Amino acid sequence: MPKVSNREPYQQAYYPPSPTGITRFMRTCFLWQIVRFVAINLKMLKLMAKSHH
């Protein structure tokens, strides 16, 4: 088996962005997610308020 020392380009998985370590950490960072929970709730309430006519 030859030694693999390069990465195959031009594949489906080659192009999309990947989250960095900090992005992944923040996704489950308890304190930051409490802030996001409040922010998402406010955004959804605004969306619902604008949706009723």
Next chain:
Amino acid sequence: MARIVILGAGISGHTAARYLSKWVGAQHEIVVVSPNAKWNWIPSNIWVGVGQMTEEDVTFDLAEVYGKTSVDFRQAKGISINPEGRAESAQPFVTVEYTLPSKAGVQENITYDYLINATGPKLNFGATEGLGPEHGHTVSVCTAGHALEANEKLQAIIDALRAGESRTLVIGTGHGMCTCQGAAFEYIYNVDHVLREAGVRDKARIVWLSNEYELGDFGMGGIHIKRGGYFTSGKTFAESLMVERGIEWITRAHVKKVEAGKIHYEMLDGSFHEQEFDFAMLIPPFAGVGLKAYNKAGEDITAQVFLPNGFMKVDADYTPRPYIEWSANDWPRTYQTPAYRNIFAVGIAFAPPHLISKPMQSANGTPINPAPPRTGMPSAAMAKAVAESIRDMLNGADKPTHTASMAEMGAACVASTGSHVFKGTAATMTVFPVVPDYEKYPAYGRDMDLTFGEIGLAGHWMKYFLHHTFLYQAKMRPGWSILPD
């Protein structure tokens, strides 16, 4: 005293029944007709399909809840509508056939003053040979029963993976004209999550297969969101999620036939392919439930009341136009039928004027494009607006007083990507409006403040919170009407 008949007790039918019961239930009669004895919070079927919830967690007995109100519940399915009555009486009526075991097969005519058609869809597994859990080779999460069966098969796959074998799992849409990609999207991440939890993800190949032109279309023509200083296509984020979890994807595909272990599909470029599988969860296309309509003379007027796909015509503009001339104004606002002012259709039962995503055909002439989504939040919003209009018409208004156009309302989708109170995540997406309005929002057709998406634990909390809130509300527990729909 007037009688309001509601056909269907899903998200839209039950929402209309709840509000009408609260507002006019003391003065008027409300009859709900549903072939199902249980109400199902369909978004949580995803968790049933991976064994993290039971059927009891996502359903409840409709008769028990309606028993606490003035609603007259009939466990039956709608067969036909006579909106002009018949020769001897001009009183309109619906013909229903009981599915309640003690009266199974018995037909009855129920007269009405107002009718809400909220039947939801027929799960049209028959559109693709070999599709579906009953007569085919694939599973579904469209009902709680289907989701239970999906989980049984998934657990067998996990057992095989634990035994060191390799397996291919295919999840997506089972026809070129499907909608509800969001449910499959959520399911694929939950399957990935449970395989990781079981420590067998490395033995499984997971493939997304859908009729979307690009990932993240969801039948809404995709979305753009603000992120990292750019307005970026949702495709970028959907692909990123797939790559991060090692999931491959095939888009622009129409599933033609499913055999045991093999999916045959056609691509937009006209080529034909096969995909082998050990486990496949493919969403079926939707059709109307097949209600018929008759005039006073007993002549069939189904084609005047419904489109050929079985969905009911409402106050939309159904004039055929090229994609470039489609407008937000084409979409219905009051959901009143044009011919009969006392009939409304909401949820999946109403006929959209056209797709939202751009229509596409393969080189062989096969349509491969997602149908418009109209479940969840939009279903509830249109049902509440119709309930408000009927309440006001009962009180003397001569036309509907409330509107809920999908071109003027938003929708939120919280797609669980793993259930855990500290380690779970979900992709939270909101879009406003559902149908893009390029006159109001020329750049992307949407309000870029209210259209957003992010992945995180907060989304999982939202999903969990919404599950319990909506079930509490649907069970009509104290204070339900102050909760948002």
